Amino acid sequence: MIPAFDALQAIGWPLPADGTGQADETATQAQWRTVMAAHPDARPARVIEQHRSGYVVADGPEHSFRVESLPEWQRPPGYRKGTVTIDQRPGVGDWLLIEGRKAVALLPRRSTIKRGAAGEHYQQQLIAANVDTVFVVCGLDDDFNPRRIERYLLLVRGGGVEPVVVLTKADQAAAADADAVPGAVAALVELAAQGVAVRAVNAKDPDSVRALDEWLGPGCTAVLIGSSGAGKSTLTNTMLGIEKMKTSAVREHDSRGRHTTTHRALIPLPSGACLIDTPGMRELKPTGEEDVAENFSDVEALAEQCRFRDCKHQKEPGCAVREAIEGGKLDPQRFANYLKLSDEVAGAANRLAHRRAQKAEEKVVGKALNKRLDEKYGRH
Template identity: 45%
Template sequence: MQDLQDLGFDEAWSSTWESWIQELQESTARRYAGQLVPARVALAHKHLYRVVSAEGEWLAELSGQARAGMALLSDWPTVGDWVAVAPRQAEGRATIVGVLPRRSTFGRKVAGGRRDTQIVAANADIALLVTSMSRDFEPRRLERYAALAWDSGAMPAVVLTKSDEADDPELFEAQAMQAVPGVDVFRVSAMTGEGMDELRARIAPGMTVVLVGSSGVGKSTLANALTGTEQMLTQAARSDDDRGRHTTTHRELLRLQGGAWLIDTPGMREVGMTAIDSEGLSNTFEDIESLADQCRFSDCKHEREPGCAVREAIHTGELDSNRLRGYQKLQREIAYMRRSENAQLARQYVQNNKKLSKLSSRPNKRK
């Protein structure tokens, strides 16, 4: 049994749930009237899922109708997803009727030329960008990871590992802060425990985190330290089944000490590996900000406003329109976080990046 809130079902999810239920097709609504409960996907295996809800944990599969509606690979439930399920009490199983709209997604391209992506982690709030303070450290890679995180909808934070082995941890920290300005940087050692309290404090109860990083940087070790158990090594979590027996079940949504969650799927590990090869993107938007300073209106959204220096720069080719989209997405995320339960996160982010916040909340028109 798991309290819904403990699972990360906050106010914002609650209202997403309400409106999702409202918009159900009439036939579906009638068929499952009074039966649907929110549950979180802890494991996805082929077309069988393990879901956790306030009422219990079940194996679940999609209803025929839900399955028929899944046109894209990315529509399928994945670890971290919130789904609407109808428990089948007699069988101790559940039917997944639909997937709630996601807050964030990490995807991977699938082999075989499909342009579709497979979602390997859904609804992460924080992406810990893990790199060790050694030869592995590469600012450019951190930039890519941060861009990947911003793109996913999760908030990035850098974790520099193996501080016990580093000659000059401050230097790595300074370089990281320069590579991804405005992103929190934590220096930790899983060996000595240094910096772990600060990192734990950043991950509030109910939040969901993912780890992004290449092989050998210490992700498993970090995950073990955060879960406080050997969960990662054994890839298993203990749970009681309906008959009160202790069974060991494989899960990829792991509970951290302090009540947060970690999504650790094989696909998520791949994300950190492949990001290294992907097109590099800067996640800093200084160029756009200085252009925006020249817009006629200080609250210019850079859409159709007259005298917009940003659109002008796109017109002349000085600025890439994709970068503007990324920037606008970031602004929307900040706005979203302000409204949502993540208000705390937003404050933290905004504090770290006053420049951006000024830009998105400047009240007065200059002319």
């Protein structure tokens, strides 16, 4: 029996109480059992806050504490031997095995949300782990940007998580223009055609926010992502029923918000679900592992109808994509974003392949060096 099973289940623990395997369990669940068997004296806890100085974990909705991480999670930049990459270190939503106040293992992830880290060198940054749903939050003010939403969805789907587009400030938009909310939803018609749910809500109204309840059942974990000022913290407060998260007004001239959320945090909800609030993100670089075709299936379907298989969709005769744009069936800005994101993902994929090749070469060189040292000094 897993200690305090009910408390663990309230923060998303996915395994049954008796600790035994099930015929229909996932590969990740089976991996969890293997890791847990190697640490019989450890207990599970979930990362609920990630700070530069360490982690705060919880083993129930009302009990959290700081833990000491493994040394390899704390290696300084530039230290190469034995260092794990940024995305391999624990993040909010991860499950750890704890002995006392020390982490001894990171349990395998069943889903991840990542982005390319800022900087010239290729790195991946973990946004959240073990998530069921991602709420892509966008305000129905000057923050509304279908192209940015497409970029968010590209990153989300790359991690194998269900996305839901949440359009906040529906009350303000309707007050200013009766057609604003229907017009915004219509602008995302391509997403709805691909099975992406779109919900317009007043983030301050509990009745309106109940439109998201179907993704917030007991044991589920959702994460809020979006730019600063989109209404993520307001949504969190409304779901909680209390003013837990700090909020602030956006600037009037461009609807930009301030970073009122300064770190990622996992919060248990009264519904039995868990919600991860994140700081606003303005830079969204692909990791190179995304599937552009999945996110632009409408464009891909049109491209298959072009006369030439290598059509560049510019001035070639019989180009179905250009015909759709000229006929008003395909938004030219959506097509331009498709080309832009395709180039970015291809570039990131090349950098990822180069980095993997480098690491493989370093591993071979390291083994050869160790072998020579063993032969010279007789080490075993």
